[in-house]
Amino acid sequence: MNQNETSHNDSQIEDAIRKIARGTDAIISVEELRAKLKKSSATKIPLRVKLGLDPTAPDIHLGFAVVLQKLRIFQDLGHHAHLIIGDFTAQIGDPTGKSKTRPQLTREQVEANAKTYQEQLVQILDAEKTTVHFNGDWLGKMSFADVIRLSSQYTVAQTLEREDFSQRLESGKPIGLHEILYPLCQGQDSVAIRADVELGGSDQRFNNLVGRELQRAAGQEPQVVILMPLLVGTDGVQKMSKSLGNYIGINEAPAEMFGKVMSIPDEATNGYFTLCTSLEETEIASLLAGHPMDAKKRLAREIVAIYHGADASREAQESFEKQFSRGETPDEMPEVAVGENVNITEILRLAFGISGGEAKRMIGQNAVSLDGQKIEDAAAPLNWSDGAILKMGKRKWARLKTK
Numbered sequence: 093m094n095q096n097e098t099s100h101n102d103s104q105i106e107d108a109i110r111k112i113a114r115g116t117d118a119i120i121s122v123e124e125l126r127a128k129l130k131k132s133s134a135t136k137i138p139l140r141v142k143l144g145l146d147p148t149a150p151d152i153h154l155g156f157a158v159v160l161q162k163l164r165i166f167q168d169l170g171h172h173a174h175l176i177i178g179d180f181t182a183q184i185g186d187p188t189g190k191s192k193t194r195p196q197l198t199r200e201q202v203e204a205n206a207k208t209y210q211e212q213l214v215q216i217l218d219a220e221k222t223t224v225h226f227n228g229d230w231l232g233k234m235s236f237a238d239v240i241r242l243s244s245q246y247t248v249a250q251t252l253e254r255e256d257f258s259q260r261l262e263s264g265k266p267i268g269l270h271e272i273l274y275p276l277c278q279g280q281d282s283v284a285i286r287a288d289v290e291l292g293g294s295d296q297r298f299n300n301l302v303g304r305e306l307q308r309a310a311g312q313e314p315q316v317v318i319l320m321p322l323l324v325g326t327d328g329v330q331k332m333s334k335s336l337g338n339y340i341g342i343n344e345a346p347a348e349m350f351g352k353v354m355s356i357p358d359e360a361t362n363g364y365f366t367l368c369t370s371l372e373e374t375e376i377a378s379l380l381a382g383h384p385m386d387a388k389k390r391l392a393r394e395i396v397a398i399y400h401g402a403d404a405s406r407e408a409q410e411s412f413e414k415q416f417s418r419g420e421t422p423d424e425m426p427e428v429a430v431g432e433n434v435n436i437t438e439i440l441r442l443a444f445g446i447s448g449g450e451a452k453r454m455i456g457q458n459a460v461s462l463d464g465q466k467i468e469d470a471a472a473p474l475n476w477s478d479g480a481i482l483k484m485g486k487r488k489w490a491r492l493k494t495k
Contacts, residue, residue: 105129115366117294120317139171142287147205152212153339155323155332158367160216167221176281180228230284245309254298279303287315294319328357346400350408351487353392358384369394425489443490
């Protein structure tokens, strides 16, 4: 390779690093990533980029899509994604025994969730450059002697570097041995597939670094760890989560997605631009320097276009502006058949799928109206005619029909 070719290749690698590094919380380490990219370029062998998936929650929202979009960048650069579905650990259950969101699952449930995952993943990832693994294929075959040997490769002192473990130990709360083994299971996944890079959220730092140590012990070159910030939910405070109800699903209707993005606090806009779109930093800065509403509309348009296309994005913006900027009622809304003598709490439950308690809370906040009239008392009798318009909050509408 002559000097010009070497210079061009180095330039390509630095450009790749710039794309990969955009919006990351940490890369451990950039020097190792550069070396791996150079080796891949020289040998024409794609990097094996690993991402672990929780099979108990298959629906993908924008928070999870952050790391998937980063994985897609690797694919666009010519590398291969290796998705690890944790069927082995899912069949054991949550290690803390406290979480209700990670129950024990059967193999059939895991496979059903995995199928849903794969159907949604193709909206972001290149299917031709994606391989799906189940870690039960190697963890489930380990003997007790294998587990002892694996445990010998990591020390108690290293384990207690995990913040939640050290805090529980200091406060006198118990730590189960099976909890200590969980990071080893995740690290062994990296050994099993010989991962070059592992992606994850910033809350996975400890577990991903365990993989580096186990790879060294196995005589492998340690993986580069790339950590992404956790996207805040629509409340602008807590991590985006389905259980908290502050999420935006990638399969939600364009108008609903657009409206949810418009509802995020202004101070969260920058993070959403960086983590959920591919706009350049200079353009983001220019947008944020203007009117907050204009910036947020551009953000919503960009996000909807990624998952539904440019036409749907434009239509979603027009619908939003019709409803909220001009205060008009949407042309299309779900119809709900309601019988006689049904109270407003039950109607809200039927129309919007919420609980009775949530319905009463919305009424208490003056967030419910019927044909433009606020409903202030959940127990008050209702007078409405066929075709009446029910509204809850800023984005929920329904047309009532008599049974």
